[in-house]
Amino acid sequence: xxxxxxxxxxxxxxxxxxxxxxxxxxxxxxxxxxxxxxxxxxxxxxxxxxxxxxxxxxxxxxxxxxxxxxxxxxxxxxxxxxxxxxxxxxxxxxxxxxxxxxxxxxxxxxxxxxxxxxxxxxxxxxxxxxxxxxxxxxxxxxxxxxxxxxxxxxxxxxxxxxxxxxxxxxxxxxxxxxxxxxxxxxxxxxxxxxxxxxxxxxxxxxxxxxxxxxxxxxxxxxxxxxxxxxxxxxxxx
Numbered sequence: 001x002x003x004x005x006x007x008x009x010x011x012x013x014x015x016x017x018x019x020x021x022x023x024x025x026x027x028x029x030x031x032x033x034x035x036x037x038x039x040x041x042x043x044x045x046x047x048x049x050x051x052x053x054x055x056x057x058x059x060x061x062x063x064x065x066x067x068x069x070x071x072x073x074x075x076x077x078x079x080x081x082x083x084x085x086x087x088x089x090x091x092x093x094x095x096x097x098x099x100x101x102x103x104x105x106x107x108x109x110x111x112x113x114x115x116x117x118x119x120x121x122x123x124x125x126x127x128x129x130x131x132x133x134x135x136x137x138x139x140x141x142x143x144x145x146x147x148x149x150x151x152x153x154x155x156x157x158x159x160x161x162x163x164x165x166x167x168x169x170x171x172x173x174x175x176x177x178x179x180x181x182x183x184x185x186x187x188x189x190x191x192x193x194x195x196x197x198x199x200x201x202x203x204x205x206x207x208x209x210x211x212x213x214x215x216x217x218x219x220x221x222x223x224x225x226x227x228x229x230x231x232x233x234x235x236x237x
Contacts, residue, residue, distance in 0.1 A: 002047060004056035011064050014039045023063065025203045027092035032063035040068050049074045058086060063095075070098040075106035083112055090123045093164050100130035100168075109135050110142070122162035129168035136175035147176050147183055155190050158197065167199040167208050177215040188212050 015033025023032060035043075047053060050072055057069035070086075083103055090096050103112050109131050116128030132150060135141045142150075154169050161169065177187035191211040199208040 001050065002053065004053060004060065007043065007047070007053065007057065007068070008060060008062070008065060010043050011035045011040070011062075011068065014043075015064065023094075026094055026206075027202070028063045028094060029091060030063075031061060035064040037067075040064065040071065044068050044072045047072045051077050055082070058089075061089075063092075066095055067098055070095070070102050073102055075102055078102065078106040078108060080108055080112060083108060087116075087124055087127060090127070093123075093126065093167075096123050096126045096164070097130050100127045101134060103127070104131050104134035109138075120162075122164050125162065125165045126168045129165060129172050133168060133171035133175045136172060137179050144180070144183065147179060148186070151176060151183070151186050151190060155194060158194055163200050166197055170197045170199070170208050170211060173211050174209065174214050174218075177211065178218060184215065187215070 012033045015035045017034060019034030019036055020032055021034075023034060047068075048071075051074050054069040054073040057065040057072075060066075066089075083099070083106075086099055090099060103109055113128045113131040113135075116124045117132070119125045119128070132142075136147060150172065154173060158166060158169055173187050173190060177184045188211075195212075196210055197208055201207065
């Protein structure tokens with residue numbers, strides 16, 4: 001089992017000044033090493049599921065180590081107490097989305113999303129809505145009626161929510177639009193009424209995707225994949 005000292009040494013060795021510059025533009029703060037996601041993936045692969053190590057990496061306070069912690073933590077072992085503890089230190093959208101992705105894979109997705117979405121602070125609310133974006137197609141988490149309530153909330157509140165919350169609401173609209181045709185029509189109506197959703201991405205090349213085209217492209221891609229799968233299953237003539 002790798003120690004936190006060993007893992008920190010590994011990630012420090014592959015950090016670069018250029019990556020630190022890029023990550024600062026995305027809101028990450030020192031201390032950080034500037035490790036690429038490719039390298040984090042390589043280092044983290046044999047560590048997946050080591051929650052003790054994940055907690056130690058998080059306590060280091062180093063941005064890259066915290067990203068790695070959220071990627072190797074076992075969602076099945078995640079507790080609400082630990083999720084909220086980690087959330088209290090989130091100060092940028094990278095960590096907010098990594099934490100949201102971890103929670104979405106746990107059994108706590110609905111509980112934690114419900115606890116966070118309406119909070120006034122940007123990062124907790126962002127995590128709450130990002131969880132919706134990750135799980136909206138999961139019928140065991142959200143009923144169609146649940147999602148209709150969220151659609152009404154987004155339409156009413158969108159313009160007044162903090163910058164990054166608007167981005168995650170946009171992502172939630174896309175995910176809800178992929179759930180079924182009736183919800184999709186509602187999402188497209190909201191898009192026509194309030195879109196495009198404006199989000200300030202600072203000195204980065206990031207963009208908040210246009211809802212209707214994104215949904216339509218995704219559906220087309222899924223249909224093409226499905227058709228290819230059916231074709232491969234056909235017996236040779």
